[in-house]
């Protein structure tokens with residue numbers, strides 16, 4: 063009788079070291095099995111033994127490898143459900159698949175690979191439902207056709223939208239080739255990086271080595287590539303990561319996408335912050351909120367190019383206006399961040415948040431959302447500190463909308479915004495003052511947009 067058999071990986075992959083072990087495991091499988099024994103799909107290797115007989119190239123969602131094992135009367139199916147007539151070959155093949163478990167044991171250790179035969183086996187770690195959900199994530203249909211990698215004059219390679227991309231679209235979610243902390247001494251960094259790259263697949267190794275290196279000196283090759291391309295895994299994180307695709311994205315001071323390290327899925331995501339017509343280049347911002355000259359200087363120093371984006375190329379009178387707005391935003395932000403002011407002059411602080419939100423929309427057309435999210439969070443904190451749950455709920459709702467757009471539903475920041483919206487009094491600052499005490503249900507109804515904004519921001 064046919065019975066499902068296979069193995070579970072527990073605990074599943076979590077660390078960068080795990081990713082390296084996974085790459086090694088894939089290499090092993092590719093030397094053991096070649097088409098037509100397997101089929102190489104875009105996101106996984108299929109073993110023609112049922113829909114859970116798949117090994118994804120990116121192992122972070124992997125829980126279980128399962129296939130049908132038979133002693134007689136074999137009934138294994140390929141992915142389309144078509145029975146194969148040649149039973150003895152199938153029997154042989156299904157037993158061959160234990161070799162996948164062996165390769166996994168060699169890569170991850172026997173204690174982490176739980177072999178089982180038949181669905182009720184007590185060795186099973188995961189339920190079918192969990193396995194089914196994990197397998198769904200192997201596929202990312204549609205994402206890769208959104209853009210193509212092309213050579214762009216004076217910029218090297220870059221990403222070009224191949225279709226019209228609506229605002230809020232997740233254009234990419236990409237796992238790092240590897241990560242590296244900034245604590246490593248420069249003398250040992252080159253060897254550390256070389257060792258990490260040596261664990262990658264041949265394709266990934268060539269992707270890493272093909273990334274731009276802006277240094278001719280003083281850094282050796284691997285260090286130069288890493289320092290040119292690494293993105294921090296989160297704001298102020300000491301961990302940097304390099305990506306095969308995201309690191310090809312060029313800079314614009316008014317980018318059309320935003321990038322974000324998503325701790326939940328351990329990937330860097332790219333979301334469209336405005337409608338992007340087909341044929342446009344997809345850009346991110348490497349720069350700061352500085353005025354034009356110092357911003358350009360920093361880009362020149364850090365990345366070796368003179369920015370000629372639409373903002374940097376404005377007429378001098380327009381550049382003056384832009385720089386003035388940026389100066390105002392910086393000033394107001396420091397007022398909003400001042401704890402004493404928030405306690406003693408909360409109305410001023412809330413109004414300052416309103417001014418910042420207006421300035422951001424003016425200064426960062428089509429890319430203000432990540433910055434505006436921060437301002438909404440500031441406004442939320444001011445209100446909740448003084449016990450105003452009504453306004454806090456509105457700001458948490460706006461914060462949530464911005465997070466969804468910039469980071470997606472699976473981001474920890476989006477989840478946090480959702481919690482704040484549902485339960486603003488759960489914030490640590492709640493109850494510091496009762497000055498504005500107001501219940502959640504006290505949001506006024508029937509106001510027009512202008513009146514509502516006036517109420518919300520306590521405008522005079």
Ligand SMILES: [Zn+2]
Pocket residue numbers: 314315316369370371372373374
């Ligand atoms: Zn620029």
